[in-house]
Amino acid sequence: MEKINRSEITPEQVYLSRREFMTGAGALLAGTLLLPACKGGGQVAQNDFCSTAKAQATADELGNKLTACNDVTSYNNYYEFTTSKTGVAPLSRNFKTTPWTVTVGGLVDHPKAFTVDELVSKFPPEERVYRLRCVETWSMVVPWLGFPLASLLNEAGPTSNAKFVRFETIMDPTRMPGQKDRSYDWPYIEGLRLDEAMHRLTILATGIYGKPLPPQDGAPLRLVVPWKYGFKYIKSIVKIDLVEEMPISFWMKTIPSEYGFYANVNPAVSHPRWSQATERRIGELTRIRTLPFNGYADEVAGLYAGMDLKENF
């Protein structure tokens, strides 16, 4: 028999601690499995915004139920406040959105500044239920209130040189603590090709769930382009410019290898770090297949005829 060095034999205390470990871990695992049974089946308390919020619709055109108002208003990517999704709502609670002016300029015949009240009375918001697909593979079904971006652009009158629309978020690190993070190049910029911007599905949202947008969801004015990933939906817009050159967006500038200009929802083109083939609808347990152009292919695929969508991600 081979001689075993004394130091290699597990001391009694150690293997006893292993037993304790197994007992403890086993009991806890069993407890974890039993937990769902203990979880109360009662109604989840609504937050202040949601207790008085009400959408007209209950589902989108494909029959997908609306995501719970509480989830839409508590799980937000809004790096101007914080990179913590659940941290945005508490941090933005006192974000003041009045007065607020949006300037429309650049290559237009009639540059003009609007208050949000002016926009809302000029272009009465209507409810649009859209699927929102985040690039991080989760999704929601959101009842927006908004008006077509085309209405505003037509009012301004793009000149013949105008090829793209460039959007800019407010820059105010005193009110948006995340903008103090110098590793990002603030303010947030987004862009659309003019035909994308003029598309009837593209809206400027002023509300959700029948009420004006709460700060964490981009108050008072945000872009909604339902066939693109959520990071295109630039929030708290102060500036809309018609331009000739393709704007470099915030994420294109930050991580060019991962985020492109188009950002169309595409299950066939994976993100460098993860697959985009499936998504989890917030509030549901199982994953669902991601649809090309987020299910809006019939309406928007024609915009990209002949383009290599893998190249133009």
Added chain:
Amino acid sequence: MGWWRTTGLRVLVHTGALLPLIWIAWRFTQDNLTANPIREIQLETGRITLTLLLLSLACTPVFHASGFVPVRQWRRTLGLYAFMYACLHLLNFIGLDYGFNFPQIWGAIADKRFPLAGLAAFVILVPLALTSTRGWAERLGKNWKRLHRLVYAAAVAGVIHYVWVAKSQASTTAPFIYGAVLATLLLVRIPMVKKVISRPGAE
């Protein structure tokens, strides 16, 4: 004092290692795991796995530096708890997240480096956990120690997994902190460095 050195501290280590799980379970019952609980469980169990793994690796250098004997026994306990959280992490991914839909899981990991690094770390940990018993240590003799050095490979793969899943920006300092801690732990394994930090007699 004697009781504290043995039983008291041991209870503390077990409690400390189990607290994160209790915390997750508690948040679950309170509907406080964000609107996307499966993702939250994934992130939390991943961070806890790496934390416990690094703590486990810290035991030997701490023993060498302090000469405090009980800390030697925590290495295995903490390592096993790290493995338990790694199992939960993997189970959450294939079970809760992907509903055991293996074609989809394959699609999610096949050409993606970050899940493959995590999987590599897990695969390395399995034989270490299985052979952590006294019987296996006896059976494997000298090879047991050699085999269990692989824990460093698992830790490296685990930290790489964390670095790769993160955005390459400053909002991702956490993975690099884990990386720095691991680098330090590897550094103190170098015989020369080990000699400097060791107290005489703590071998």
